[in-house]
Amino acid sequence: MKQLKLTGFIFFLFFLTESLMLPTELQDLDNFNITQKFIEENVEYITIITFAQYVQEAPFEEMEKLVKDMVEYKDSCMANSMLPKCSKLPNNVLQEAICAMEGLPQKHNFSHCCSKADAERRLCFLYNKKADVGFLPPFPTLDPEEKCQAFKNNKESFLNHFVYEVARRNPFVFAPTLLTVAAHFGDVAKSCCEEQNKVNCFQTRTVPVMQYLKAFSSYQNNACGALLKFGTKIINSINIAILSQKFPKIEFKELISLIEDVSSNYDECCEGDVVHCIRHMSKIMNHICSKQDALSSKIKGCCEKKIPERDQCIINSSKDDRPKDLSPREAKFTDSENVCQERDADPDTFFAEFNFEYSRRHPDLSISQLLRVVQIYKDLLRNCCNTENPPDCYHYAEDKFNEATEKSLKKIQQECKHSQNLGKDGLKYHYLIRLTKIAPQLSTEELVSLGKKMVTVFTTCCTLSEEFACVENLADLVLGELCGVNENRTINPAVDHCCKSNFAFRGPCFESLTAHKTYVPPPFSQDLFTFHTDMCQSQNEELQKKTDRFLVNIVKLKYEVANEELQSLLTNFGNAVEKCCKAEEDEEKLVCFNKESPKIVT
Numbered sequence: 001m002k003q004l005k006l007t008g009f010i011f012f013l014f015f016l017t018e019s020l021m022l023p024t025e026l027q028d029l030d031n032f033n034i035t036q037k038f039i040e041e042n043v044e045y046i047t048i049i050t051f052a053q054y055v056q057e058a059p060f061e062e063m064e065k066l067v068k069d070m071v072e073y074k075d076s077c078m079a080n081s082m083l084p085k086c087s088k089l090p091n092n093v094l095q096e097a098i099c100a101m102e103g104l105p106q107k108h109n110f111s112h113c114c115s116k117a118d119a120e121r122r123l124c125f126l127y128n129k130k131a132d133v134g135f136l137p138p139f140p141t142l143d144p145e146e147k148c149q150a151f152k153n154n155k156e157s158f159l160n161h162f163v164y165e166v167a168r169r170n171p172f173v174f175a176p177t178l179l180t181v182a183a184h185f186g187d188v189a190k191s192c193c194e195e196q197n198k199v200n201c202f203q204t205r206t207v208p209v210m211q212y213l214k215a216f217s218s219y220q221n222n223a224c225g226a227l228l229k230f231g232t233k234i235i236n237s238i239n240i241a242i243l244s245q246k247f248p249k250i251e252f253k254e255l256i257s258l259i260e261d262v263s264s265n266y267d268e269c270c271e272g273d274v275v276h277c278i279r280h281m282s283k284i285m286n287h288i289c290s291k292q293d294a295l296s297s298k299i300k301g302c303c304e305k306k307i308p309e310r311d312q313c314i315i316n317s318s319k320d321d322r323p324k325d326l327s328p329r330e331a332k333f334t335d336s337e338n339v340c341q342e343r344d345a346d347p348d349t350f351f352a353e354f355n356f357e358y359s360r361r362h363p364d365l366s367i368s369q370l371l372r373v374v375q376i377y378k379d380l381l382r383n384c385c386n387t388e389n390p391p392d393c394y395h396y397a398e399d400k401f402n403e404a405t406e407k408s409l410k411k412i413q414q415e416c417k418h419s420q421n422l423g424k425d426g427l428k429y430h431y432l433i434r435l436t437k438i439a440p441q442l443s444t445e446e447l448v449s450l451g452k453k454m455v456t457v458f459t460t461c462c463t464l465s466e467e468f469a470c471v472e473n474l475a476d477l478v479l480g481e482l483c484g485v486n487e488n489r490t491i492n493p494a495v496d497h498c499c500k501s502n503f504a505f506r507g508p509c510f511e512s513l514t515a516h517k518t519y520v521p522p523p524f525s526q527d528l529f530t531f532h533t534d535m536c537q538s539q540n541e542e543l544q545k546k547t548d549r550f551l552v553n554i555v556k557l558k559y560e561v562a563n564e565e566l567q568s569l570l571t572n573f574g575n576a577v578e579k580c581c582k583a584e585e586d587e588e589k590l591v592c593f594n595k596e597s598p599k600i601v602t
Contacts, residue, residue, distance in 0.1 A: 222480030366472030
């Protein structure tokens with residue numbers, strides 16, 4: 001799939017229904033025949049992504065008839081757009097078609113969604129998605145030669161299968177992101193299949209593609225989780241902080257206009273409404289590029305690109321420089337005599353403007369810290385505006401903001417120093433133990449994944465100049481994954497409280513958690529702690545995964561054991577593997593493992 005095809009695909013989404021107008025950018029395509037070709041080449045992708053994300057368990061073969069039906073639907077609507085069926089929104093058409101597939105809703109347990117309609121049905125399909133994809137088989141891997149043969153034999157089928165496998169394992173990722181990943185992967189396959197050393201080429205060039213997917217997946221999941229758990233207000237606050245840091249020259253009125261577009265975009269993208277998601281994304285980027293001189297000096301090159309490269313470029317652009325005439329602080333929020341009256345006149349706008357003014361003056365702070373400052377200010381005014389002399393009370397607000405920030409900064413510095421002292425493996429084991437103790441109800445695979453990501457946070461951020469913001473922003477994405485997207489996800493009362501009580505203070509809440517006190521360990525299962533000779537054949541990475549799983553399982557079993565003793569058990573495990581793998585014959589190794597295993601877990 002060439003990068004340009006995405007533009008044609010987007011054109012199809014807007015063309016499909018008369019109720020949606022084509023963005024101006026897309027009207028610049030050379031002629032209708034080229035656009036028609038783009039549509040015909042790419043119509044399958046939206047069907048594949050939607051189906052794979054909604055019905056993750058279904059095999060690829062069950063989807064093929066739906067793809068064929070949607071192609072026929074597209075063809076008939078392009079031939080006669082006045083047909084009654086063509087006035088429906090594409091997302092509704094797709095969900096209706098999925099529900100109409102004989103036996104499928106019952107087989108895969110989503111028939112309750114099919115009894116609903118419109119917004120209720122969209123939300124039902126959303127809540128039915130499963131973030132923990134441990135029930136799926138491992139991602140199919142082919143030898144590079146086999147990949148290239150499959151790519152050569154049928155490129156479209158090869159990429160369709162790739163999109164399907166990625167989408168079902170990333171059910172909350174927005175479709176435009178998955179399309180971009182597919183385009184990049186298609187480019188990688190085309191290039192690497194012409195190389196002599198295909199193995200090295202695929203290993204090297206797929207890394208940035210998957211990093212792109214993981215980064216956008218984490219952010220989109222976190223944003224959608226915040227929207228579903230806390231509502232539009234918190235999404236507005238997050239986006240005000242982000243855009244104020246990115247575009248510190250922006251006027252407040254312009255920011256609010258932009259925020260309205262951005263927030264409605266999240267509503268639609270998080271619900272899985274692909275058409276409106278893409279439409280609003282295009283509208284937002286058009287808005288930004290039309291005002292680029294007043295917004296940022298960093299996006300001129302981006303705005304000269306075509307969709308979707310333009311959008312990706314703007315999202316990844318650097319924060320603009322602070323205006324030279326921007327004062328260190330905005331006095332109207334601490335020095336004015338009329339703060340309480342202004343707050344009371346329009347609280348939402350008042351605190352939005354405070355968020356804007358504070359965020360654009362502090363590009364070095366994390367989004368969570370900026371939201372905490374806003375909450376501190378709200379609490380301060382709630383108290384001060386009920387005193388006899390409010391100005392004397394809130395005049396010291398800046399001191400409270402600085403005090404809170406200094407406290408958070410010291411905490412991050414301590415954690416970075418601690419992580420450097422522990423080393424990469426020690427840090428991973430620290431977080432595997434900690435995460436398992438506070439959330440033992442999570443699956444072993446989830447806990448191993450979360451522990452690995454926490455290590456990435458500190459190894460990535462602790463050497464950077466923006467250490468504080470980097471650690472908190474990335475750690476917040478990991479906590480967002482732990483909390484999940486759906487508001488009805490439950491782990492245990494303590495963790496649920498941190499996930500749902502206050503988005504800004506989610507990090508400090510988790511830091512205060514101790515081992516879950518009412519957790520009942522599972523009954524001992526020898527199968528979990530029976531080691532085989534394949535331990536000795538494992539490559540270093542695979543052995544590390546087995547070691548991580550062993551540690552999580554032992555923590556779940558020996559829940560009340562001190563961390564030091566758990567580390568000791570892990571050392572014993574490593575010693576046993578090393579000892580038994582020295583034996584020459586497999587039978588000797590097995591005898592050794594059978595002898596050593598009980599010593600480790602008893």
